[in-house]
Amino acid sequence: MVQNEEVCVVMVPFIAQGHLNQLLHLSRLISAYNIPVHFVCATSHARQAKVRVHGWDPLAVANIHFHDFLIPSFPNPPPNPKATIRFPNHLMPSFKAVMHLREPFQKLLTELSKTMKRVVIVHDYLMSSVVQDFDSVPNSEVYMFQGCSAFTAFWYHWEEKQALKLDEETESLWKNVPSLEDCFSDEFVEILDSEDSSFKKISSGTLYDTSRVFEEKYLELLKNEEVGSGTTKNWAIGPFNPVVIKCNKKDSSTTTEYMKLFNWLDKQEPNSVIYVSFGTTVSLSDEEAKAFAIGLEESGHKFIWVVREADKADIFDGSENRKVELPEGYEERVERKGVGMVVRGWAPQLEILGHLSTGGFMSHCGWNSCTEGISMGVPIATWPMHSDQPRNSMLITDVLGTGIHAREWRRRHEMVTASLVAEAVRRLMASQEGHQVRKTAAELGVAVRLSVEEGGVMRKELDAFVAEITK
CATH class of the missing domain: 3.40.50.2000 (Glycogen Phosphorylase B;)
Known part of the structure; x- marks a missing residue:
């Protein structure tokens, strides 16, 4: 197939391993539609994503393009195995440093916009502030990626607003939902709050690494919550990871x-x-x-x-x-x-x-x-x-x-x-x-x-998202 010359996708992942992994897998899925994907990341973390990905070789996919940018140096302390709160607060200096991608991202976006009819940005929720200047490029649009389950995302939003009336079953479940106490450090909560205010101004829709096979109810509840700037559009196009995988003992590079x-x-x-x-x-x-x-x-x-x-x-x-x-x-x-x-x-x-x-x-x-x-x-x-x-x-x-x-x-x-x-x-x-x-x-x-096969619910969701960005 000939590469799509009108639309490209720019992926902007957060730099924690789990987040890198998700958007690199998503890059594979979208590139299969012959859409060029540009993966924007800090230099060492782009390398980390490529080295650790399972089930496929990102360097063998011709239409995934990596853009590695230097960020300011940051302290690199070891983790504390005896910390009372298990959140990895030793990573906070890097989380703050990666926000310096805002300027190089905008320059790349401007360059891509000159040759593309439409530039579609898919950004991790935690990178909302990095992509916030996208509206200076008239042929770009932005979609937010939520890296957690729809179940978890819904309870975060509902706990904050409590505007939506719950049905009896869901209200009963709420009584046992674990608290957020000790889940995050105070420093990270500040980042969450900052990014939250950024994405509410810009999101055209939300992507989830989950499936309607098992999270249909919570995806619909999220629509009713009107997460973001009032949009009700969301797509469940997971699992992003390959669902059929074999060990490669015959590979010459196997350790x-x-x-x-x-x-x-x-x-x-x-x-x-x-x-x-x-x-x-x-x-x-x-x-x-x-x-x-x-x-x-x-x-x-x-x-x-x-x-x-x-x-x-x-x-x-x-x-x-x-x-x-x-x-x-x-x-x-x-x-x-x-x-x-x-x-x-x-x-x-x-x-x-x-x-x-x-x-x-x-x-x-x-x-x-x-x-x-x-x-x-x-x-x-x-x-x-x-x-x-x-x-x-x-x-x-x-x-x-x-x-x-x-x-x-x-x-x-x-x-x-x-x-x-x-x-x-x-x-x-x-x-x-x-x-x-x-x-x-x-x-x-x-x-x-079965959902990822032709005609399956995940494939239909992915087809619908691709149709949305290429219309």
Whole structure:
């Protein structure tokens, strides 16, 4: 097909890993319509996005163009694994520095507008202030991307206004929605407030990395809330991540660690392994890590556990990261006994979740991890840490029925114990409750995977959005 020469899309992601990942995956989806996509990012974070993306090679897609801009230098402190609030406040200097993309973004927009009939901006909600000058370019329009679930987004908005009358079922649910206490630092709330005021002035519609297969109700409620500048347009075009993925053991670039991990997984029984990962922004203290180590071993179930320090703002700065301490000889012992594998680096999460041997996922409930678990049909033991995670956890457990609470948000300040970890694993992997959520998760996974095929609900939503921006 000939590349669309009238319309281009400019992606403006926020620089936290989960946000980078979402808009890079969305770039793939939109570029498949032969629309050129321009990905605007700070230099090191663009590199981070490309290195870590799973399931496809962004450098092999000819019509995705990366625009890497330098931002002012910023402090790059390590995360604090003993912080009372788990929000990654050590990233705040970089969050502030990235706001300096406003000027280079505007220059790029002006240049693109000279050769394109229409320039469509898709920006992360947290980058609203960066794109706010778009109206100086008459042939541009802007759409806001919301990086959390529709369920979580709705409750944020409704909690602020409480203008919409809830039906009996939803009002009953509200009584148990986790509080926002300890979800964010005060510094980050200031950024949220600032970006909120920016996007309300500019958004022509909202994109969500979710599916009407399981969030139809909350997408409709968001329309009624009239989020943004009174627009009722929203599109659920998720999951953004590939929903069918195979391990690449035959690839010449595959690492020894990758081969070892998947050779081990290949030997396990179907649905027998629990995958444990808490994402890129959570650091376990050594005491917590040791409790997890003992609990996983004592659970009696096989596991893959990602043990890594949370990301620093610049993951390429060359400094050595803290190595999380586990009980002496633990990694060698569990591997020798064939009961588990400890991954110290970056894990191929999509491939692990898509493997037949993986029967459960213990997760912090970042939205990327939730959508990956949902699309692969894997039940989740939820252990939220900060941000939108407590409310995502409620969506998974109480609304969708595809997971169990490993640790509820109200228990967040309690000490992590090996018995708590072991009990959560057993409940998910071997109880009647776990059997039911696995069945529900598998059924939902099938429905979501069907939705991305020709004629499916997600494909129709994506077609509708592309029709909107190319009309």
